[in-house]
Amino acid sequence: MKIHEYQGKQVFARYGVPIPKGYPAFTVAEAGAAATKLAAETGSSVVVVKAQIHAGGRGKGGGVKVAKGGAKEAEELATRILGMQLVTHQTGPAGQKVKRLYIEQGLEIERELYLAALVDRDSRRIAFMASTEGGMEIEKVAAETPEKILTVFVDPIVGLSPFQSRQLAYSLGLEKHGKETVAGFAKLCASLYEMFVKEDCSMVEINPLIVTKQGGVMALDAKVTFDDNAEFRHPEWAALVDEAEEDAVELEAKAAGLNYVSLDGNVGCLVNGAGLAMATMDIIKHVGEKHGVAPANFLDVGGGANEEQVTKAFSMILKSPKVRAIFVNIFGGIMKCDVIANGVVAAAKNLGLKVPVIVRLEGTNVELGRKILNDSGLRIEAATTMFDGASKIVKAVGGAQ
């Protein structure tokens, strides 16, 4: 689960990770008021107006602007940024509409650095990565100049040790700015580690982490991602969700206990199990690519879905106007084929199927499942294997053209 920069910084503040002063703003008036307040608090009229979307690269995309002239200029910038369709390298070409701003104290930056903490699956540790190349995309630095990144791995039983923070600090050359800068950085790392574990983060990226003209270290950006599996012990996360940032269909699926990801193609997929769901998408593309046939979604109905969930899954697939055929691919283990068949038939009857449906059933109670489909009187075509199903799908989409 992703949250906004300003929300991430609120979590930072709770754990003592230093951040500039700032206030969220949802309207132009609020932006002006925030700038006035900041000027009074900091004695400087320089503020930064920052678009809040769940994607990085906002600066380059025109979503981060400095106002030197106080509240009036901040309001002007807010007018321009609020409501804009912000396109960055992380939003895709359509961009993301800006509905929230963060008004932040403008700081005099001495150096921009990079710091991130993440779960590293290969070492099975939380890793802290630091680089002198602040502001750059870390993927690019890793590919082109990997020597500029230092990574330390944290033993979960010992925690982040001060020597590890010092290793990172000296690799960044922080001693040049004075002893306090090294100490401040080490303290920031310790706070960040505590936050990472207690708040069940899966990734925290601070890009840039800055050294100020005064030698202080501060998090100027905050990209925080929580571990979805830990939701059960963080009821407070519910208040941090910004539905405008999520795919509406994906949210609806989640509420129904389904796992759904929207894609660009024209074949709706209903599958049990994440691996089989991915493989189903793969085989549709493999067989259909040269005919312009591709998956419209990833949908895993899970191991124990009931008839209602299958019906729900079906109705969600049908909502997409792009869908020209539906491929149901079930290998029934815990999930019995007759349950799936009943769900498919119920959905087809309730929703009125206007596109061809190809069903491939295998596993527990497969005979019963096939019989239910055959006896339904619906135009549902059976497939024997995944390949057979994918071939029939390609034919069906071609035929419906």
Place this chain on the structure above:
Amino acid sequence: MSILVNKSTRIVVQGITGSAGSFHAKQCMEYGSQIVAGSTPGRGGTMFEGKVPVFNTLSHAVRETNANTSMIFVPPPGAADAILEAFDAGVALVVCITEGIPVSDMLRVRRVLDTLKGKTRLIGPNCPGIITPGECKIGIMPGHIHKTGNIGVVSRSGTLTYEAVGQLTSLGVGQSTCIGIGGDPVAGMDFVDVLELFQADPNTHGVIMIGEIGGGAEARGADYIKAHMTKPVAGFIAGATAPAGKRMGHAGAIISGGGDTAAAKIKKLESCGIRVAPTPSDMASTLMAMMKK
């Protein structure tokens, strides 16, 4: 012969009184697995299905019944603790089916597991389990699709394992042991750990290895195969159509760098002598073609 589990495996089920635990414990018993005990705190002294004693603690269950393998159905909030309890009880194998354990819990579990130096092995979490056809089923896979034989199957995905097994069985080819290692980023046995056992098992003649996008486990498996395996291995990698940055169901199935896309993994596997099935429908036939030679 087989790996890890067989007729004499003595199983204790953690969370045997829950709905998933009781349902699948019964299914495993019907398959012929020896379920010798259950454990659920607060339910000690009762009997499951009239014949399996339930204990409050796992160590008590192990002491009384000599169970050597645990199957875990404890829900996510208590699952990591259940795995640690199994380590403490000293069983040789822990199979954790539970889906949705927080990764920070698994980081600690994994850290403890590494100190056990192989005395206890962990399969999962978020996996279908392990089966030696005709002898012992520990997990949620449909038993009837399997057939005794000589092909090992190892996979990160549950239903894709069934798909491979279904293909083998329909060709008349049986399996020695099938293992789902699970879809989480931090888990127990890796491809390498399982491949080592398949290589050493005289009754396993060939292997199907099924991976997916995300992480470096497939690449490490491929390096192991190139360096140490004399048996044919066919592979499949799911997720060629998955967009970067989107989590595909499994917490581990997300492309994070450049080396963990399906295309990169397929290339790596092929360069290490693994024949990769062109579609998920060809997993068994790809291995069979290698074995004919």
